Amino acid sequence: MKRLLILILFFSFPASVLARPSDQSDAFARGLTALKENRYADALEELTAAERDHPDDPRVHDFRGIALARLNQNAQASAEYREAIRLDPRMEDAYRNLGFLEWTEHQFDSACEALEHAVDLSPTDSFAHYYLGRVQLETQHYSQAIRELEKSLRPLPADTAFSIQLATGYIALGRGEDARKLLDVLVNLPLDDTQSIAVVSLLLALHRNDDAINLIQKLSKHPSAADAAWLKFDLALVYLLAGSDEKAVEQAHAYAESLSQAGTRSVEAAQAWSLTGLACAHLKQAECSVNALGQAAALAPGEEEHWLNLTRELMELNRYSDAITAVQTGLAVNPRSYALHLRMGAAQLAAGHYAEAESAFRALVVAGDPLPTGYIGLAQALLRTGRAEEAASELGRAEQKLGPNFLISYFRGLALARAGKPSEALLAFQAAERMDSSSAEAHLNLGKTELTMNRVSDAIVELQEALRLNPGQVQARRLLSQAYRRAGDPKSATKFAEASADAPPDPEGDLLGDFFVPHLQVPPGNARP
Secondary structure (H helix, E strand, O other): OHHHHHHHHHHOOOHHHHOOOOOOOHHHHHHHHHHHOOOHHHHHHHHHHHHHHOOOOHHHHHHHHHHHHHOOOHHHHHHHHHHHHHHOOOOHHHHHHHHHHHHHOOOHHHHHHHHHHHHHHOOOOHHHHHHHHHHHHHOOOHHHHHHHHHHHOOOOOOOHHHHHHHHHHHHHOOOHHHHHHHHHHHOOOOOOHHHHHHHHHHHHHOOOHHHHHHHHHHHOOOOOOOOOHHHHHHHHHHHHHOOOHHHHHHHHHHHHHHHHHHOOOHHHHHHHHHHHHHHHHHOOOHHHHHHHHHHHHHHOOOOHHHHHHHHHHHHHOOOHHHHHHHHHHHHHHOOOOHHHHHHHHHHHHHOOOHHHHHHHHHHHHHOOOOOOHHHHHHHHHHHHOOOHHHHHHHHHHHHHHHOOOHHHHHHHHHHHHHOOOHHHHHHHHHHHHHHOOOOHHHHHHHHHHHHHOOOHHHHHHHHHHHHHHOOOOHHHHHHHHHHHHHOOOHHHHHHHHHHHHHOOOOOOOOHHHHOOOOOOOOOOOOOOO
């Protein structure tokens, strides 16, 4: 593939550049002829002679760089391109050639810099846009990458690895339909083990669960992977992510058995128990889940995610005392874990141990928490003990330190409303809404505050928006009923009162969303897709 691209680079030069100028040596002409005939050693010899005769001609250095690159003498080729650029800083061809060379060497930062110079000098150069897009795709700058590839107007290569990268970019940018078209092709191509796992991951991201299961089952029939432990793990994980929880538990047990027979290290066995625990949690099998997640934490106590999964499940079951004990055990092994210190505060708060929760969250704040989470936890502990003004002050200090943040503004609004300061709460909720206009909770509390201040029309607008964003929001319906009654519209007031009485509860969120789910594994010796 890259040999073809090097040839494209050479033959894409304008004929006027390839033609021998009248003031140039015969060696230069012979070098160009040899390049066109793919006689790279001869070309290098002739162009070296031409360079001795014309050391200040940037074209000679540029073409000598092409010959050197074709002979796999990349360091020397790079030096020649850079010399051509030094002699002529507006030589777009040399920038493009250098960028391409750096891409093949995986020197993506320098490749990007060179190719950006090339497109600045020649905005219509389709090759420069194409290579720049490829570089940015490699570095996962997906928005820029796809923009450059589309600017190039070149047919995209029928290359499996490239198609996987591009589909990943489309999904990251929310262009699901474009990703689906690529995946429709990829699932029917012969894929190696690592490519298969990458495509499975992409299918799951698009909720094409059946296709993901079919592909990984197909992979399990490959001679290279049929009995591999990593594949048993991946099959269990795919079942879990696709919602086939019973099969996930069955497959996770098979994975654990294969590890036991192989005498595999405990870290991998912990992953097997983690999978079992998550699947049991999804099935609402509480004891199975707690036991399995506890096994995972015991086998790999130095990995905080196992303790976080265990404590999350214990808190879901209202077993707060057990959750606190588990966090303490995890912290004894991972004393510097930010997430476990945060979980300690959350568990103490949920257990109603407000002084202990305040102490845990305040320790994070005093240590200079770079995130809003510790401040918000502290504010919640203060609110639970009737110290709303102090909570608002703590969040105000957090905003001064961390800058504008949706969560800080939102919770500060709650604290100010609780402190009986609706005007200040209004400003805080408005700030939160500006930062995230899609938050139903922000619209709800802004509308509630406006209703408190008797700004009925404004309250109705906000509460209607909260209901649009979350049709199951019962509190919004009840507040709308009150707002319409104050506005003198009893018909609408009755409608929303009746609707709030009949409304189903808010849908339960994705249970797996709060867990740390393992990643798909790949064959030994391969990078994660």
